[in-house]
Amino acid sequence: MSRKQTAPGDTGGGPDAGQARAMSTGQIAVLVLALLALVFIFENTQTTDIRLLVPVVSMPLWAALLAMWLIGVLCGAYFVRRRRERVRP
Incomplete structure (x- = not known):
């Protein structure tokens, strides 16, 4: 039976385990923009008509804007993930 040996007080979470990580300027800027x-x-909050290729849909503008924002966030996360996977050996 093998068990991982750890030093006393070691949480096994890496060099920064248990320490708060400061946010970078870029992360703060993205958070403020979001x-x-x-x-x-x-x-x-007003209602607007939106054309979805053929049909016209009436919906609150905030819902349409939120949907487009979420689509943008998902697309950005997808491309960041692909870039990270491509960079790793």
Whole structure:
């Protein structure tokens, strides 16, 4: 039976385990922009007509903006993940 040997007090989480990690300037900027986008989305509450190729759909503008924001977030996350996988050996 083999067990992983750890030093006393070692949590096994790596060199930064248990320590709070400071946010970078870029991460703070992205967080601020995301919050501003959400404020913009939820301030636009009027109903609007949206053409989806052929059909015309009436819906609150905030719902359409939120849907497009979520699609953008998912596309961005997909491409970041693909780039990370491609860079790894």
